[in-house]
Amino acid sequence: MPQSIIISLDAMGGDAGPEMVVPGAALALERRPDIRFVLYGDKARLEPLVAAHPALVNAAKIVHTDVVVRMDDKPSQALRQGRGKSSMWKAIDAVKTGEANVCVSAGNTGALMAMSKFCLRMMADIERPAIAAIWPTTRGESIVLDVGATVGADSDQLVSFAVMGAAMSRALFGIERPTVGLLNVGVEEIKGVEEVRTAARLLKEANLAELDYVGFVEGDDIGKGTVDVVVTEGFAGNIALKTAEGTAKQIAAYLRQAMSRTWLAKLGYILAKSAFDRLREKMDPRKVNGGVFLGLNGVVIKSHGGTDAEGFAAAIELGYEMVRNDLQSRIARGVSLYQRAGLDAELTAEQGEEQ
């Protein structure tokens, strides 16, 4: 049997807290029996919840913490009050000390990112972190980053997002040379904000073996699955992600309304129920729950705060896959290859000048 993957959980995070986290851990364990958990949180609340899942009792260790980062705490506030002692901090710190391989939290994104940066620090040669989302497409699944960590990323940062996203695509989907596109707008005249244009040039020049840069993509290319990895700065990426979620909910509401309007429609709905169930499953946001924090010295997974046990289990399994498939060393390798490519290009240019 391969070595266990140890996952630290911020057991107090999320709208529903331990009552959602513990059953989520139990679900993930059923499917990945080689997970071991360290749960950080209120021991008195956690113990009976864990005891309800016999398999979990043997696979989980509870570490008591008193302080909870609330869903509406500001990042600065969370750092001030929760550093060193909150369940969120402890879960992240376990990755730093090596007690865990990956941390999963459904706590608030701003606090989780601030604490992760403070505790884990940036990887060598990466300036800013990114949050990567897995985006269901008509072709399968793509990776979109950054969806909210680095607003106004510059061209070098966009390039490192491309390298990290490609590493994640290899780790998660086994794609050897993922296609990568830079998100841009379609109006010719204004095509390419400066940063995006420069990033495009850098990616083209580097001509990396580990990713296939294919050019600009637009908003509607994300859902089409035109590329495996969509790269953008955090403002536009966050807006795109939320807008897509909103549109999916909106259409689901239209569909519900339409199907309950007449008796014939209701009957049709009953007959086609398995088809609707399949559609619902396709559109289920829980299935792709989990944003991956990239660029830090350790993997942290952010689950939706409002998710249920099933969704939290998906986030845990995403963390599992990231460790099992060596995300961090793939990123490190990608970054060093990119830098070597840059160095080679400079050398070639210098040799050219000398001649």
Added chain:
Amino acid sequence: MPQSIIISLDAMGGDAGPEMVVPGAALALERRPDIRFVLYGDKARLEPLVAAHPALVNAAKIVHTDVVVRMDDKPSQALRQGRGKSSMWKAIDAVKTGEANVCVSAGNTGALMAMSKFCLRMMADIERPAIAAIWPTTRGESIVLDVGATVGADSDQLVSFAVMGAAMSRALFGIERPTVGLLNVGVEEIKGVEEVRTAARLLKEANLAELDYVGFVEGDDIGKGTVDVVVTEGFAGNIALKTAEGTAKQIAAYLRQAMSRTWLAKLGYILAKSAFDRLREKMDPRKVNGGVFLGLNGVVIKSHGGTDAEGFAAAIELGYEMVRNDLQSRIARGVSLYQRAGLDAELTAEQGEEQ
């Protein structure tokens, strides 16, 4: 009978050109018999098309032009080759000279915007144009701007977009004091790029009678219809629009697949057909076809290039409504009220200092 609305059409624009434009004009005329058209384009091609619609013969004048702006022309190229003589330029120029009240084109967006700016120039006290889109929501319809004209708008420009969007909401939907939100990202720490934050302060301070500024909104608020007018700079707005379009198409594809998978699903689909038709109609992008160019000395409507006659008719009718309900003077009034509010605020501040 009220005075006719005269609409100039770039009859050569769009993927399908005159064969789409002329039937579109005929459809719009059926529903709004007080429209009069001036069609700019290849007379030999247009005449037989117009002749096929008896009502249109009496309501449309054809003006021959030789030059066509192609769908893939760059804006600079279009200006160089088409200025003064292309069907697109002539249709815009008709608004400038007063021969028409509004121009509608399905030609390429970049060229149309470049020509419109060059020909019509900016309105007094407005620095940059915006493209406003009508966005179907679960509550009805909202206006989102800018969806691609001004990438990286600054805070003053965002404020003028708010004022223009509110004017359009009043003109189109008759909402006396539309609610306005600034599109932003949800992560606390990074909430508010500088420009968005400053625009929020300016809108709060101005406390305008003609719009109700309610604060920041996120991507998923657009589809919910949280506010009547969503304001953003052109990059994020364009990405949001295209992403929503992509998501809608993606879900429609899922639904088609699901409904054709089993015999039971197919039967259910047939029984619920009227419900599906209703859903399709709700999601029909043709119904809300038409981006409104705001901030210029004249109204120009951009239709989707790939639309059909029905969609083009919707763009024409949108232009009609904008003129019928005095969009331009509402914008001018909104801008001057905002400036007076700013002046008042300065005076109050000065008086405060003097005391």
